[in-house]
Amino acid sequence: MAIIELQGITKTYKESSVPVHALRGIDLSIDKGEFAAIVGPSGSGKTTLLNIIGGLDRPTNGTVRIDGTDISTMKPEELIDFRLHHIGFVFQSYNLIPVLTAKENVEFVLLLQNVSRSERDQQAMDVLARVGLAERAGDRPSELSGGQQQRVAVGRALASKPSFVLADEPTANLDSTTAESLLDLMEHLNRDRAMTFVFSTHDPRVMKRARRILTLEDGMITSDARQDEQRP
Amino acid sequence: MLFGLAWRNVWRNRKRSLVIMTAIALGLSGGLFAVGVFVGIAESMVDSAIDRNLAHLQLHSHAYKANAVINNDLPNAGLLIDSLKQLRTVRGVSGRGVFDGMASSPTANTGVQIIAVNPQDEAAVSSIGRKINEGTYFEEVRQNPVLVGRKLAENLDLRLRSKLVLSFSGKDGSIIFVACRVAGIFETESSLFDGGTVYLRHEELTGLTGGEKLVHEVAIRLQSAEQVSETLASVSVMFPNVAVESWKDLAPELKLSAELTGVTMLFFLGIILFALLFGITNTMLMSVMDRVREFGVLMAIGMKRARVFNLIVLETLILSLTGGVIGGIVGALIVRTFASVGIDLSAFADGLSAYGISAVLYPFVPGEIYLQLSFLVIVTAVVAAVYPGFKATQMKPARAIRAYT
């Protein structure tokens, strides 16, 4: 079953003097359990596409269906609530609240979901263990490395029990070994927990880990390739 | 957790928060001190008026209330005074004969109020005996000793033992003259009172007014000012044919000024807070602008706008109340320190005595002011938070997150 369905999506930014056609007709369907990368040159519309999938931005035309619900007509407040329960986000940077510890950052999304205090505590620790940071639970983001911060962000995305996780260039600020290990984590979560990931990247090494590669060029999908498992 | 988050956010930019907290603390402690001084002045006016002559309760005949002339005295005053003295809440009772008349010295004369008293009874009611700063309380002068105010002594060029003649009209309309000698000169907080009052012993007057002891006014001093309304009620029942009034009825201007002081002070604190409101809003606005991206992320992951708004309100409350509590404590300590030492205003005492204010001022801030102030601080914080809170909720997640640099 498709958890993400886009039909005829276009996006034109009209704020600038010349309108920018960032997306020009995207049809896309992503199923549960996929591990999909959106790649393409800078300015090709990757971030715009992810924002529209994630309900952070509205398309100019077309419909977005998440878990069977059309989110393009939702009111802003409904959309926020929808994101809270259906979509996990990992951004390139500035993901975490600097004054909260790793555990509290994870816990925060549970607080927003009105999960009781004791359950929050337990679930946050579980998630941190899953991303391999149980022993750094009490550290603030500034005390963690960039890779660890991104792991916490992945943990926070997981904690809300979303249908899928969107990650816009999650490894862009990481060195290659750290990037690899974040990818390992995401892949592991995808394989063992069937968590769906959709992420954008520039990085060829990240690209080749994906099992589906969507190439964006000038606001259009120019190739949609499925690769087989590369590891035995 | 939301509180913890708000608290830590407040301390994120320590310097900025401390600046506004200090401003709030200074504004409020200064404001409280000013309130203390003004309330102290108002209380001093009331206290010294009660102490000087007003007492807590006064009894007159209804006729005297309508027309304050010698004939409208209180009948059976002696019995009345004796039974009043039996009351539990009563500290002292003084029957006074009150006559409007003239005081003449060899060099000048002026209109005065002549008050005839029993010195012992009067001492239990008013402080006049303690306000003598030259001479004695009716002693050391054998014939017709009187007490005059400092101002009157100056106006009539009187010294101790100087002769003066008091004159007033008697019951039958004839003028009665009394030759007296100054036994004591008193100086109260009120120069008005000191310039127009002469105390005389009742016993000297009795012979001149036809052998009867004329009492126009019975002044009652209670154990405590809190017993006024209670005693007023019971005395009114005991003597239904007599006009019984409290100091508030007798000096409505004092009552009004005491009440107005409270309202004025609250208004004054309100103005201070209104000025601080802009500082608080500015601080919070800067804080929100610093965190544009963070609010973008928070709303992206599912924080509703109302919750973002509440977070800003909570942060503003923490900021304001921390400053407010510090200001309240510092203000209370300053007021308390000066209340035990007293503020010496003797340099201005000449000017102040025209208003009946004593030379040493004891600032005082009534407890309810603190309560009202806390409420005002909360209201101020919430109002100050509205615009920054609104700004924070206007962040567009996509835009905010995109703004990486």
Ligand SMILES: Nc1ncnc2c1ncn2[C@@H]1O[C@H](COP(=O)(O)OP(=O)(O)OP(=O)(O)O)[C@@H](O)[C@H]1O
């Ligand atoms: N708010 C905006 N207003 C106007 N134009 C915009 C806005 N946001 C993005 N664009 C334009 O839309 C196009 C697509 O941008 P987008 O950020 O989606 O590309 P991208 O593939 O994510 O690029 P990068 O790899 O650099 O992150 C670009 O030409 C960009 O300049």
Ligand SMILES: [Mg+2]
């Ligand atoms: Mg991008």
